[in-house]
Amino acid sequence: xxxxxxxxxxxVISILVPVSVVVFIGxxxxxxxxxxxxxxxxxxxxxxxxxxxxxxxxxxxxxTAPELSRxxxxxxxxAFYELEGEFILIFQSIQTPETTAYFxxxxxxxxxxxxxxxxxxxxxxxxxxxxxxxxxxxxxxYAIGLVLxxxxxxYGPRNLMPAELMERMLYNTNPQYQYLTGExxxxxxxxxxLHTSLSAxxxxxxxxxxxxxxxxxxxxxxxxxxxxISTMYLGIHWGLDVVAGTMxxxxxxSLSDRLVDRWSVAELSEQFADRLPWPQNxx
Amino acid sequence: xxxxxxxxxxGISRRSFLAAGAAGATLATSGCVNSVRNVVGKSADGQLSLxxxxxxxxxxxxxxxxxRKLEANLQQVGIDVSxxxxxxxELLKAVLIEHDFDLYVGHHPAGYDPDFLYxxxxxxxxxxxxxxxPFGFTNMVFDTLLEDQRRAAGAQRKRLVQSVLKALAKxxxxxxxxxxxxxxxxxxxxxxxxxxxxxxxxxxxxELEPADDxxxxxxxxxxxxxxxxxxxxxxxxxxxxxxIRLLFDSLATVHEGEVQPWLAEDITWTDVEPADGEQxxxxxxTVTLREGCQFHADERLAGEDEQLSDExxxxxxxxxxxxxxxxxxxxxxxxxxxxxxxxxxSHVSAVDxxxxxxxxxxxxxxxxxxxxxxxxxxxxxxxxxxxRNLVDQRAKDGEFTASQGRWIAATGDxxxxxxxxxxxxxxxxxxxxxxxxRFDDHFTLRDDVELPSSSVERxxxxxxxxxxxxxxxIADSNADVTASMLDAYTLDAIxxxxxxxxxxxxxxxxxxxxxxxxxxxxxxxxxxxxxxQLIPKQAIVDDVFYxxxxxxxxxxxxxxxxxxxxxxxxDPVTPFLGSNGELxxxxxxxxxxxxxxxxxxxxxxxxxx
Numbered sequence: 001x002x003x004x005x006x007x008x009x010x011x012v013i014s015i016l017v018p019v020s021v022v023v024f025i026g027x028x029x030x031x032x033x034x035x036x037x038x039x040x041x042x043x044x045x046x047x048x049x050x051x052x053x054x055x056x057x058x059x060x061x062x063x064t065a066p067e068l069s070r071x072x073x074x075x076x077x078x079a080f081y082e083l084e085g086e087f088i089l090i091f092q093s094i095q096t097p098e099t100t101a102y103f104x105x106x107x108x109x110x111x112x113x114x115x116x117x118x119x120x121x122x123x124x125x126x127x128x129x130x131x132x133x134x135x136x137x138x139x140x141x142y143a144i145g146l147v148l149x150x151x152x153x154x155y156g157p158r159n160l161m162p163a164e165l166m167e168r169m170l171y172n173t174n175p176q177y178q179y180l181t182g183e184x185x186x187x188x189x190x191x192x193x194l195h196t197s198l199s200a201x202x203x204x205x206x207x208x209x210x211x212x213x214x215x216x217x218x219x220x221x222x223x224x225x226x227x228x229i230s231t232m233y234l235g236i237h238w239g240l241d242v243v244a245g246t247m248x249x250x251x252x253x254s255l256s257d258r259l260v261d262r263w264s265v266a267e268l269s270e271q272f273a274d275r276l277p278w279p280q281n282x283x
Numbered sequence: 284x285x286x287x288x289x290x291x292x293x294g295i296s297r298r299s300f301l302a303a304g305a306a307g308a309t310l311a312t313s314g315c316v317n318s319v320r321n322v323v324g325k326s327a328d329g330q331l332s333l334x335x336x337x338x339x340x341x342x343x344x345x346x347x348x349x350x351r352k353l354e355a356n357l358q359q360v361g362i363d364v365s366x367x368x369x370x371x372x373e374l375l376k377a378v379l380i381e382h383d384f385d386l387y388v389g390h391h392p393a394g395y396d397p398d399f400l401y402x403x404x405x406x407x408x409x410x411x412x413x414x415x416x417p418f419g420f421t422n423m424v425f426d427t428l429l430e431d432q433r434r435a436a437g438a439q440r441k442r443l444v445q446s447v448l449k450a451l452a453k454x455x456x457x458x459x460x461x462x463x464x465x466x467x468x469x470x471x472x473x474x475x476x477x478x479x480x481x482x483x484x485x486x487x488x489x490e491l492e493p494a495d496d497x498x499x500x501x502x503x504x505x506x507x508x509x510x511x512x513x514x515x516x517x518x519x520x521x522x523x524x525x526x527i528r529l530l531f532d533s534l535a536t537v538h539e540g541e542v543q544p545w546l547a548e549d550i551t552w553t554d555v556e557p558a559d560g561e562q563x564x565x566x567x568x569t570v571t572l573r574e575g576c577q578f579h580a581d582e583r584l585a586g587e588d589e590q591l592s593d594e595x596x597x598x599x600x601x602x603x604x605x606x607x608x609x610x611x612x613x614x615x616x617x618x619x620x621x622x623x624x625x626x627x628x629s630h631v632s633a634v635d636x637x638x639x640x641x642x643x644x645x646x647x648x649x650x651x652x653x654x655x656x657x658x659x660x661x662x663x664x665x666x667x668x669x670x671r672n673l674v675d676q677r678a679k680d681g682e683f684t685a686s687q688g689r690w691i692a693a694t695g696d697x698x699x700x701x702x703x704x705x706x707x708x709x710x711x712x713x714x715x716x717x718x719x720x721r722f723d724d725h726f727t728l729r730d731d732v733e734l735p736s737s738s739v740e741r742x743x744x745x746x747x748x749x750x751x752x753x754x755x756x757i758a759d760s761n762a763d764v765t766a767s768m769l770d771a772y773t774l775d776a777i778x779x780x781x782x783x784x785x786x787x788x789x790x791x792x793x794x795x796x797x798x799x800x801x802x803x804x805x806x807x808x809x810x811x812x813x814x815x816q817l818i819p820k821q822a823i824v825d826d827v828f829y830x831x832x833x834x835x836x837x838x839x840x841x842x843x844x845x846x847x848x849x850x851x852x853x854d855p856v857t858p859f860l861g862s863n864g865e866l867x868x869x870x871x872x873x874x875x876x877x878x879x880x881x882x883x884x885x886x887x888x889x890x891x892x
Contacts, residue, residue: 075367078334162340
């Protein structure tokens, strides 16, 4: 089942990405990237390493974090429910089989595409800064998200209101997706919504780069808004998770501005070498 | 075998972490700290506030819906209610072990004989951690009735059990709601004979009829706990112990409601006249074990020479006697206070003494009638060598407390499931799957034994995310059967196809609301009764179970239900105060006032009384 879902996802992405590359990026940038990709990769290398590191830690933490979370985390499902009550049920008013299909598709495919495409697009920009900022912001989202997941134990609305959400719960209409999300996450990790925060991060960068990618900007905004709504519509997240996700995105985007270009690997290694206790040059 | 520990029992102490991170954490949760803590009490304005503990819909679609119906009704009568959601093992830990709850929604496995009520309700268990009396209920009249029904037989016992049930319906340490219909689905592709198979029993797994080239059963479970812990003593890792019954043998086994000899070749019962008064044993059972039975090979059974020999693996009367002694006190007398196991206490409390007569013969002195005594013979038999070593190691540093229901023997997930049962542990991936293989030395495979024996070599239990996805996998012939009971919402949607067979067995399990009667306000019987009248049982059966359940006023079924407690469209003792699931708020508030509670001017129920 998992393999089936993954294959489908890979297939969809492998169609969407090349099409978008042609539509949004343009031949000229691609040509230039072909000649400069080595140096761009070298500049961005450390950031890429950090992102991969964070993703790996996330993967490992999926095994160990739940236990730690049980010991130190705060159980907030009841509190969330008390605070916002049945807020997310307002989406009942737009519920049709078509909207359900739309939001399910957005939640799985739209979101994956939204995360992957800007990585490619920004790599084609001559100045790698925006590319590095995007990756830094991704890493920050995952890192801060992980810490919050450990501290907050909360189940999403679908676990509290299964009857009201029956017709549109992702896992009722498309139970196969649960194999995918089960691989990625546990059901107590809802605060904040990383779907929302990463999508909002992408949307913010799309706004910043609207002069470079004018056609991508409106698409990114619509996709990101749809992803945020889908998490509530499908009963996966509370409104509070989405609000927190949006705030996390703002924080990560602004932090990425401060962090990127703050240190250079060359300088760091020099400083580090200075502090080594043994003499540097033995003559 | 490689039963590798997933997590050591050392952990970061909650307290020390909290001290360090208190500032940030408090900031993050300011404003809702009150509802986070599980405290019975009053909010600042004197309103009574309660917390309902339940499990998420992912684990059980029904429990949370019952909790929310009750929550809505409690709120309508002016009580401040919050929902405390926990994973299944954490709910059981809070309720059974920590006794840290106000009220909870649970699904009790019940039993084929009503003597499980002895364990649930007897005062002597009120302070113990485990399945025994989690409510903290103490009542002399109950104790006497519960003890008397154990010694009585036939019509007399039935009368006594019914007296217990009538008293229970009045005083309500817990309130049964309904017995759910138990459905599973199976694919007819690779196996036959599903109609007979009751997958809540040993027999169910042994009676499967695979097609010629099929050597493995692929069963889907929605509960992942067995992939992380198969400790036979664990209270929190399972409600029903079907998996343990595959891995471990017991002297007798329950098949179609009857107790049959299993590991015992023969059981001879002798009535004993109590010497004076009614104390002392009333019955002895002379048990002859099947000879030559072995435990599954595991190096941890090896003796002092550390070489595993056939002698080490042999299951003898010593192991049986040890098991009963160990379940009664898991510290084996080495701790300052006895440490009863958090399970099987109604079983072992029926046994006064076990004497080993010879290698394969024992005598049980029972303080119960034959029916109840038979039930005592169904506990899993444990290898003495392994468990005694465990106690020895823990006790050798002198400061051994064996904290009851909490110490490693009763909770540890690194305890290997070494039994002698028809299947042995092969491998597991936590949260993913558990593989058991046929134990080829098991007595059921002997030619001269007329019991069903496994015709599959391997049982593979895969953890599936939900009932809905499990049904789909069976429909697609991607698995053989759903081992877990299906959630009610999937039942109407089971595809009507000749490739799918529905397995339906009457269930004795029951959903219930449990009250912590140790603390106010649930220490007050009148309050419990008033709350019970807020539970719309019929509406729950109709809306939450889609009709696939039977509303009930008792935790037992069929012939045990007294006429006066039979369901007649509403609860005969504490009927729902409303109609069609809608609460009559005025009547409900009046019930609380009659119970001695007061309201403030804003219609809030006051906590102090």
